[in-house]
Amino acid sequence: MESGRPLQSDPVIEDYKRDVDRTLIRENLRLSVTERFEKLMALQQFAEELRRAGRDARRRK
Amino acid sequence: MTDFRALLAALTDAGVEFLIVGGAAATAHGAARLTADLDIVYHRTQENCQRLVSALRDLAPYLRGAPPGLPFRWEEQTIANGLNFTLTTNYGDLDLLGEITGGGGYEELLPHAIVLRPFGIECRCLGLKRLIEVKRAAGRPKDFEAIAELEAIVEERGE
Numbered sequence A: 001m002e003s004g005r006p007l008q009s010d011p012v013i014e015d016y017k018r019d020v021d022r023t024l025i026r027e028n029l030r031l032s033v034t035e036r037f038e039k040l041m042a043l044q045q046f047a048e049e050l051r052r053a054g055r056d057a058r059r060r061k
Numbered sequence B: 001m002t003d004f005r006a007l008l009a010a011l012t013d014a015g016v017e018f019l020i021v022g023g024a025a026a027t028a029h030g031a032a033r034l035t036a037d038l039d040i041v042y043h044r045t046q047e048n049c050q051r052l053v054s055a056l057r058d059l060a061p062y063l064r065g066a067p068p069g070l071p072f073r074w075e076e077q078t079i080a081n082g083l084n085f086t087l088t089t090n091y092g093d094l095d096l097l098g099e100i101t102g103g104g105g106y107e108e109l110l111p112h113a114i115v116l117r118p119f120g121i122e123c124r125c126l127g128l129k130r131l132i133e134v135k136r137a138a139g140r141p142k143d144f145e146a147i148a149e150l151e152a153i154v155e156e157r158g159e
Helices: A011-017 A022-029 A033-060 B004-013 B022-029 B046-059 B076-081 B106-112 B128-138 B141-157
Strands: B018-021 B038-042 B085-089 B092-097 B113-116 B123-126
Touching: A011 B141, A022 B141, A033 B004, A033 B022, B004 B038, B004 B046, B004 B092, B004 B123, B018 B022, B018 B106, B022 B038, B022 B123, B022 B128, B022 B141, B038 B046, B038 B106, B046 B076, B046 B085, B106 B113, B106 B123, B106 B128, B123 B128, B128 B141
Parallel strands: B018 B123, B038 B092
Antiparallel strands: B018 B038, B085 B092, B113 B123
16 A cells, blocks of 8 residues: 655755656556556667667777 | 566566565656666565575576676575675566665565556555655665656656
């Protein structure tokens, strides 16, 4: 069961919150939990492909 | 890539008592940040440690970042001798946590867990507000952006 207590505001976090992309959050909240994990795994795969491409490019130099 | 489906299935099939925490829990709640591993808090009973050993036995668990060839044995005594383990497995990176800063162990966290069914696998995940409280309590600057995103999720949900 989740705590019902309201979270106390923290000025440092409030400052960071201004930079949060809420469109991404809204998009994720429309997904099922399974879809959120699938999206994360696809993102991991993409990041790995970028890293591999970077390594290949450095080797070719 | 971490195969969350395979790791969760391995753990639940073996009957391991655990809670998803950390970045994977944030993903489950709707966060968009990239996380590389599955963090779980496991129940540190003898029976559960046996289940954990059984669950990961065939996944080649090894200490992440350690040089190859160390005499690391995945057995109950290894878990008993330690608390938190950052592992690589055949299905990706897995962090096994006996306790987390500001949150305690499995029994302390369990009342704050919710039940989820990712990939049709029933498992427990630390609730959003407790996840925020725990990250706040840890006080690590690297978590500030993650906390801000989690708090924005609370607001977007209208809670």
